[in-house]
Amino acid sequence: MDKLDCMRAFAAVAAQSSFTSGARQLGISTKLASKYVARLEEQLGAQLLNRTTRKVTLTDTGRAYLERCLPLLDQFDELEDVVQLRQQELAGPIRITAPTGFGSRELVEALQPFQQAHPKVMVELVLSDRHLPILEEGVDLAVRFGALKDSTLVARKLCDMRLVVVAAPSYLAAQGDPAEPEALATHNCLLQLTSPKPDAWTFGKGAARRAVAVHGSFRANSPRAVAHMAVSGLGIARCPHYTALPFLRDGRLQVLFAQQETDPAVLYAVYPSSRHLTARIRALIEHLAGWFGPS
Incomplete structure (x- = not known):
């Protein structure tokens, strides 16, 4: 098993507090995600996750490993970006959250031309009328109305809404x-x-x-x-x-x-300040800014 795949599975499961949800985020089976994490723990000789029938939580060792694991995964994504930019082709997953009403129509209409232009980008849209915790839920980008309250996040203004x-x-x-x-x-x-x-x-x-x-x-x-x-x-x-x-x-x-x-209410694209923005996410933010902009 590739070490990078094991690290990605561990990070996704930790973010979702669930093997099932983490596997869904990666587009793999729950069984495979479990194998990846077990293999990583075996290689490290340490337990990274506490497993119960209801929830998965990080051990102290797992929390320390995750803090160092995420920047490394970002760097690997950045390397992929270099290749994608040279090939002028974007690919890979983007997990977005947005309010139910706005996301189910207006945001979907904005996403359609982006996905037609970049068919290898896989968008997962999570609609919720509560603000999902971005880092904990493994969200790459949130589209939200209202002022930013979390200093660990960055907001790009998309438009004013009367x-x-x-x-x-x-x-x-x-x-x-x-x-x-x-x-x-x-x-x-x-x-x-x-x-x-x-x-x-x-x-x-x-x-x-x-x-x-x-x-x-x-x-x-x-x-x-x-x-x-x-x-x-x-x-x-x-x-x-x-x-x-x-x-x-x-x-x-x-x-x-x-x-x-x-x-007016202000519409923002929100993302974690601590995470590297991949080329596909940067491209999507620019697309949304143009779509919902002053024109």
Whole structure:
């Protein structure tokens, strides 16, 4: 067994805390991943992982070995990059995580031309509405909205995304058109639970920024679900512009308070500062920056 394959299997299993998930990340069988790790432990004469029926954890020796193992794997990846750049061909896996709503449509549409241009790049897209720990989950790249809170990560801005307040013409005809944001207190508002404060919508910017308390009969952890409910005429919603755009184009929704919108949500490509960016990941980040950029 190749020592490098054993090291890669150990790193993947350690990142996933699971032989099954680690093997899936590498595209090999669980049995083979187990053989690779066992062979590595045999060669080193040390136990690297504690195995239970529920979880796999690092031993102290395994943690120390992993810290030295990851930079070496990065260097091997960098050597592959040199060859790929000379051949002008990208290949290999990229594991990405993104929010469910945005990732299932907008990000997939952005990934399609990249994969068509680089058919040997294998993309694994993990959709989740919680921020997955990048290093622990073996993620190469995260696409996220909002400010960066982890100093061990690097963020590349992809674009600004408007947050819009929208309603169906049928709702406004029946319930009236609110003249000011404060009038939302008398309307049925559809709340997005993934917002920092779902029941307090902000308006204006800088010194003019203010929060307006809202309430309503529908809540969802998906911004796309909120936009779809607004189309039905149930109430007024605030959601990212991309979720409402198809309905704004065909007139099923209209924007309210356009002159009083708050600061946009920022979309970032996020990756660990400690890891070497392979040529394929750098190329994908540049592609996403161009796709979601100002144009």
